[in-house]
Amino acid sequence: MSSQSKFKIPHTYVIIFALVVFSALVTFIVPGGEYNKDTMEFSYVESSPQSWQVLTAFFHGFTRQAGIIVFILVIGAAFWVVNSCKAIDAGILSFLNFTKKLESYKVFKGIGVNNIVIVLIMLMFSMFGAVFGMSEETIAFTIIIIPLAISMGYDSITGLAMVYLAAHVGFAGAILNPFTIGIAQDIAGLPIFSGIEYRLFCWVILNILTISVVLWYAARIKKNPLKSPVYKEDEYWRKRKVQQEGEEIVYNTPKAAWVSYFITLAVLLPFSVVFHHTSIKIGSSVFDIPFLIPVLSILFAYSGYRSLEKSMHFYVLGLLFFTIIFLVVGVMGYGWYIGEISALFLALGILSGIAAGYGANEIVAKLTEGAKDILTAALVVGLAAGIIVILEDGKVIDTLLYRMSSAMDDVGKEASVGVMYAIQTLINIAIPSASAKAAITMPIMAPFSDLIGVSRQATVLAFQFGDGFTNMITPTSGILIAVLTIARVPYGKWFKLVLPFILLLVLVGFLLLLPTLYLEINGF
Numbered sequence: 001m002s003s004q005s006k007f008k009i010p011h012t013y014v015i016i017f018a019l020v021v022f023s024a025l026v027t028f029i030v031p032g033g034e035y036n037k038d039t040m041e042f043s044y045v046e047s048s049p050q051s052w053q054v055l056t057a058f059f060h061g062f063t064r065q066a067g068i069i070v071f072i073l074v075i076g077a078a079f080w081v082v083n084s085c086k087a088i089d090a091g092i093l094s095f096l097n098f099t100k101k102l103e104s105y106k107v108f109k110g111i112g113v114n115n116i117v118i119v120l121i122m123l124m125f126s127m128f129g130a131v132f133g134m135s136e137e138t139i140a141f142t143i144i145i146i147p148l149a150i151s152m153g154y155d156s157i158t159g160l161a162m163v164y165l166a167a168h169v170g171f172a173g174a175i176l177n178p179f180t181i182g183i184a185q186d187i188a189g190l191p192i193f194s195g196i197e198y199r200l201f202c203w204v205i206l207n208i209l210t211i212s213v214v215l216w217y218a219a220r221i222k223k224n225p226l227k228s229p230v231y232k233e234d235e236y237w238r239k240r241k242v243q244q245e246g247e248e249i250v251y252n253t254p255k256a257a258w259v260s261y262f263i264t265l266a267v268l269l270p271f272s273v274v275f276h277h278t279s280i281k282i283g284s285s286v287f288d289i290p291f292l293i294p295v296l297s298i299l300f301a302y303s304g305y306r307s308l309e310k311s312m313h314f315y316v317l318g319l320l321f322f323t324i325i326f327l328v329v330g331v332m333g334y335g336w337y338i339g340e341i342s343a344l345f346l347a348l349g350i351l352s353g354i355a356a357g358y359g360a361n362e363i364v365a366k367l368t369e370g371a372k373d374i375l376t377a378a379l380v381v382g383l384a385a386g387i388i389v390i391l392e393d394g395k396v397i398d399t400l401l402y403r404m405s406s407a408m409d410d411v412g413k414e415a416s417v418g419v420m421y422a423i424q425t426l427i428n429i430a431i432p433s434a435s436a437k438a439a440i441t442m443p444i445m446a447p448f449s450d451l452i453g454v455s456r457q458a459t460v461l462a463f464q465f466g467d468g469f470t471n472m473i474t475p476t477s478g479i480l481i482a483v484l485t486i487a488r489v490p491y492g493k494w495f496k497l498v499l500p501f502i503l504l505l506v507l508v509g510f511l512l513l514l515p516t517l518y519l520e521i522n523g524f
Contacts, residue, residue, distance in 0.1 A: 015491055016383045019475055020057055023387050024050040027394030034398045042402040050394045054386075057393075061385030068478050069378040071338040072139060073371045076486075078349030079143045080370025081363065085356035086249050087316035088144065092151050093249070114152050118218060119211055121145065122166035126207050129170030132281075132332050133177040133434075135471075135479050138164045140327075140345065142483045144320075150237040155221050155228040156487045157497065161214045164483045165472060165498075169210045172468020172505070173203035176285075180434045184463050187442040188456045195457045195523025202461075202512050209508060213501055229497055233488045251311035260355040261304050261315065267347075268297040278333040292333070296325060316352045323348045380485050381478040388431065388476055397431065413454055413517050417462055420445055420454075421510060424466025432477040434467045457524040458516035465509035473502050 010018075032047040050057075062069065082088060099117065102108045108116070125141070128134035141163045149159030174180050176193055185192055221228050228234065271293060278292040300322050307314035323344055330336035330344070349370075353363035391397050424441065431437045441463065449459040471477050473495060484494055516524050 010492060011490075013380070013383060016380070016387070016475060017054075020054050020386050020390055023390040024054050024394070027390065027396050030394075030396040030399050032395035032399065033402055034395060035402075042398065044399070045395060048393060048395050050390050053390065053393060057386035057389040058383055060389045061387075062382035064389065065381050065385045065478050067338050068136065068381055068482070071136065071342050072374055072378045072381065072482050072486075074342040074346050074349075075140050075143070076374025077367040077370035078345040078352075079140075080373060081349040081353045081356075081358075081366045082316060082320060084366055085313070085316055085352060087313045087320070087352065088147060090249050090251075090311070090313035091317045092148055095148070096151055114218075114222075115215055117152070118158075118162055118215060121162045122211050122214065123207065125163055125166040126170030126173075126203075126210075128328075129167035130173060130175040130177060130203055131170075133171060133174070133180065134167045135171060136338055137327065137331070137341065138167045139479065139482050139486065140341075141324075142486050146237060146487055147240065150234065150240075153222050153225070154218050155225065156230055156234050156237060156489055157228065157494075158214065158218045158221060160483060160487055160489065160494075161217070164480075165210065165214070166207075168468060168472050169206050169505070170203065171471070172465055172509075173199070173206040174464055174468070175199050175203055180438070180464050180467055181460065183434070183438040184442050184460045185457075187438060188446040188460055190456055190460065195461075195521070198516070198521045198524065199461070199464075205512065206505070206508065209504070213504075229493050230489050233490065233493075236488050249313065251313060253308050253310075253312045253315070254355075254357040256357045257308055257312040257315055257355040260319075260351045261308060263354070264304070264319070264351055265297075265301055268300065272297045275334075278329065280329070280333045289333075292329065296322070296329070312355050312357075316355055319348055319351055319355070374486065376485050378482075380481045384475055384478055384481050397427075400427075414514065416449075417454055417458060417513050417517065418510060420449075420459060421462040421466050421513060424463050425470055425506060428467050428470045429474045429476065432471055432474055432479075437467055438463060455516060455524050458513060461516060462513055465506075465513070469502055469505045469509060473498055 027047070028049045032045045033042060034045055035042050099113045102113045125134065125138070128137075142160065145163045146156050146159035149156065149162060171177060171180070175196060176182075181199070182192055185194065225231060275293045276291055278289045280287045280289055280292075300318070303318050304315055307318045327336070327341055327344060330340055334340075349367055350363060353366060358366065424437070427437055427441065442460075445459050445463065446456050449456050472480065475481065475491060481491065484491055515521065
């Protein structure tokens with residue numbers, strides 16, 4: 001067989017359009033239905049088959065996901081400026097030099113410094129996902145971690161695993177995630193974040209499994225990079241690495257860098273006065289931390305001054321570091337979302353451009369180049385949203401839910417939990433939003449669990465697992481599509497590679513549900 005006749009994985013746009021067409025066909029087969037929002041009683045309604053709407057679905061998808069699309073464009077624009085002044089290059093070079101020094105110690109050499117780095121980064125992002133539901137934020141970190149993974153001798157899949165996979169496994173094994181556990185338990189009539197002990201156990205098990213698989217995969221790629229399924233696609237990142245190695249970094253501190261420094265201080269001063277008291281929310285707990293913002297501002301003032309004495313590059317890295325710190329504080333303390341986070345990264349791009357000595361027109365040009373480079377990711381997010389638009393406008397989502405829930409009649413506890421879990425998993429393919437899915441399914445599942453003798457806590461756990469695992473593979477997830485496009489990883493290759501792992505997670509999730517039926521677990 002000639003190489004020309006080999007099957008080629010379709011372009012992501014082709015896959016998405018095919019799924020939109022398939023969803024439209026489903027609206028001709030499945031009758032329309034809807035749940036009453038007040039009583040949650042199901043009734044059939046007049047069908048609304050979708051035909052030519054497959055074309056308008058993309059427009060509606062773009063308008064629905066406008067926030068995330070703009071967020072992606074801003075992230076790409078900001079990081080283009082940061083990359084253009086070689087700050088991340090300098091940071092990666094310094095980090096790699098530091099890890100090489102650690103290898104001189106036998107204990108670190110035996111464990112493997114790179115292994116320690118992978119584990120620590122994955123645990124950090126997994127905790128973020130488990131505590132405050134990090135999801136969209138992984139888009140920003142993808143651009144940082146993938147170059148790091150490539151520089152360490154791995155591939156872009158490893159970089160995605162360190163950030164996106166870790167955060168979403170944490171999201172699935174949530175400990176205090178308000179978007180899954182909080183909403184689902186509230187609807188089910190349970191004390192918010194009750195049963196935390198067993199969920200913490202589940203989180204540990206899921207992370208041990210995930211980190212083990214990633215370390216095995218990373219070691220395999222490190223030994224033979226050609227085994228990477230994205231070796232060809234990673235040429236983009238390797239070229240960037242070659243350019244980094246081939247271009248000598250000229251460490252200097254232009255006067256404009258000091259201008260950037262004092263502008264930042266001028267903004268942080270009134271910000272510190274207005275927001276001098278911060279209440280960090282972790283689950284149902286609130287921790288009052290007075291003077292958190294002022295302390296962070298003082299730390300920036302000191303570290304910024306010291307870094308400027310070395311080079312503008314380290315100052316820009318400091319800007320990036322404090323951007324991430326303020327992002328976490330803003331999300332957990334002030335309820336920031338993509339609007340505020342976008343503003344934060346836009347400020348990062350502008351201040352970094354000033355520090356590098358760029359003029360106003362050059363900063364705009366750099367921001368435009370970055371937005372243009374990331375445009376494909378933004379387009380894919382809007383296109384993928386068209387799938388959900390078709391299913392919702394076709395009025396078939398509630399019908400599918402009703403028929404799947406009917407499958408739980410007259411079966412045992414184990415089978416009922418399994419069916420609930422399967423329903424949540426399947427629904428997540430069409431409705432990746434955790435809060436929307438909880439609002440639709442929990443009013444039905446919670447009372448049903450009482451009838452069959454299954455605890456409502458177990459029902460919430462089934463929702464939690466069902467919501468989380470398939471997020472990492474469903475094409476309707478705008479976050480997944482965005483990070484894959486940023487990483488230059490085709491969806492088809494990601495699907496083929498990650499599917500066995502997702503199936504393993506689904507199986508482990510079911511096994512973790514079974515003890516809730518047999519053991520006396522606190523909160524269950």
